[in-house]
Amino acid sequence: MPKPGTPKGASISADERFRLVVEAAPNAMVLIDQGGLISMVNAATERLFGYQRAELLGQPVEMLVPESHRGHHAGLREGFFRNAQSSRPMGAGRDLFARHKDGSQIPVEIGLNPIQTDKGLMVLSAIVDISDRAQKLQRLNETLQARTQELEAVNHELEAFAYSVSHDLRAPLRSMDGFSLALLEDYSDRLDDTGKDYLTRIRRGAVRMAQLIDDLLKLSRVTRAGIAPQPTDLSALAQEVVTELRQLDPRRQVAVSIAPHLQAIADPHLIRVVLDNLLGNAWKFTNRRADAAIGFRAGSIDNRPGFQVFDNGVGFDMAYAHKLFAPFQRLHTASEFEGTGIGLATVARIIRRHGGEIRIDSMPNGGTTISFTLQARESTDV
Numbered sequence: 001m002p003k004p005g006t007p008k009g010a011s012i013s014a015d016e017r018f019r020l021v022v023e024a025a026p027n028a029m030v031l032i033d034q035g036g037l038i039s040m041v042n043a044a045t046e047r048l049f050g051y052q053r054a055e056l057l058g059q060p061v062e063m064l065v066p067e068s069h070r071g072h073h074a075g076l077r078e079g080f081f082r083n084a085q086s087s088r089p090m091g092a093g094r095d096l097f098a099r100h101k102d103g104s105q106i107p108v109e110i111g112l113n114p115i116q117t118d119k120g121l122m123v124l125s126a127i128v129d130i131s132d133r134a135q136k137l138q139r140l141n142e143t144l145q146a147r148t149q150e151l152e153a154v155n156h157e158l159e160a161f162a163y164s165v166s167h168d169l170r171a172p173l174r175s176m177d178g179f180s181l182a183l184l185e186d187y188s189d190r191l192d193d194t195g196k197d198y199l200t201r202i203r204r205g206a207v208r209m210a211q212l213i214d215d216l217l218k219l220s221r222v223t224r225a226g227i228a229p230q231p232t233d234l235s236a237l238a239q240e241v242v243t244e245l246r247q248l249d250p251r252r253q254v255a256v257s258i259a260p261h262l263q264a265i266a267d268p269h270l271i272r273v274v275l276d277n278l279l280g281n282a283w284k285f286t287n288r289r290a291d292a293a294i295g296f297r298a299g300s301i302d303n304r305p306g307f308q309v310f311d312n313g314v315g316f317d318m319a320y321a322h323k324l325f326a327p328f329q330r331l332h333t334a335s336e337f338e339g340t341g342i343g344l345a346t347v348a349r350i351i352r353r354h355g356g357e358i359r360i361d362s363m364p365n366g367g368t369t370i371s372f373t374l375q376a377r378e379s380t381d382v
Contacts (some may be wrong), residue, residue, distance in 0.1 A: 028127040032061050034081050034120060036074060048129055050101035061125075066099045081121060084114035098127060107134040169213060177206040212342070218273075222346050227267045227353055234307060235262045237272050238296040241279045254286065257295035262307060264374050270350045277343040278309040278370055285313035285368065299371045301357050306373035315362040324360060347372075 022029045022040060028048040031040035038056050046053055049064060056063075061077070062070045097105040111126040180203045184196060191199070238258050246252075264271070279294065286292035289312060299308030325348040351358045355375030362368035 022124070025126070028129075030056075030061065030064070030125045030127065031115075032077075032123050032125065034122070036060050036062065036077055039119075039122060045127070048100075048106065048127065049098070064098050066097050066105050069097075077123075080112060080123065081114075084112075084121065084123065107131055170210065173206050173210050173213075177203055177210075180206070216342065218342070218346060222270065222273065222349050222353075227270065229265045229267055229354070232264050232266045232268045232271055233262070234264055234266075234271060234275070235260050235296070237268065238262075238275050238279060241272070241275045242283075242294075245280065245283045249283075252283075252287065252292070253290075254283065255291070255293040257293070257297070259295075259297040262296070262298060264307075266354055266374050270353070274347050274350050274372070275309070277347050281343065282309055282311035282313065282368070285315075286311050287313075289313065299369075301359055301371050301373050304357075304373045306356070306371055308369055308371045310367065310369040312367040315364050315366045315368050317364055318362060321360055321362070325358070 028045040109128045113124045282294035294311040356373040358372040
């Protein structure tokens, strides 16, 4: 509809073009005057609401609004007319519903477009039926809820399994270790060297199995534990780990380099587990070097800021690097270096739970560098 002052012939032509455009629109179009009365609708409006065109023209637009919302709709409509300057969606961020002739509610999206006509300011409402989308979203939510319930059930089963491992499997291990020790102590004079060696091997196997159980339980707890990210001083945690390593093995002389003031937004307890494992490995795999050196510093992965733990230890062939972050995978025998093969799997899960990534670089007898990122990282300034 043209503005006042347009020649009469052009006015009719412009008005007709406007009606044709509205009529051809695939979505429901409703033109409303300042009094809230319906001035024009298209065929899509008839199909959406179930009314004939004649039933709508001249009627308050509130007849298309659910009864529960009619009380405040008039005020919202009047407010839009007072401040109408440009097009905008209606009820942004809220679920909107329109009312069908039969009283049912239709989920919709509505766009409001102020138009200056020869009858004054009007608003053209474009109404889109999103019933199919809403139904798909509901099905998706139901599926997600079902998956969540299944995951909760699996977590409960894991907790039950962890309890069983912790209590039921430890008892026979304690019996194996205890009776083996009793045989060695009480019947040593009746055993030859071969018998004593067998019993010693049984005891070592029981101890190793107990360590495997402990590490599996730690991995299970890490997978299920909640995360409480907060500003964390990683340099301070690394220093604590190294201090404990020196106390456990005071005879070793290891050069340690820890960059100061490395900060991150992370769960301090879980990141302590990461540094325990990474620095512990660096300490362990340098024990054959007189010039052993390990450290912790800032680093990056694909230009994303992160951190690095490095050493000049035995290293390994990178052809086998893909195995390292899976449970029970080891590149060195237990006789060479103690361990269960659970530590790096635990580290990888913690890093992933922080939204980060972990990579490893090494070469035989050339040391190892493990880089990791976290989802958020603060400035290195304290």
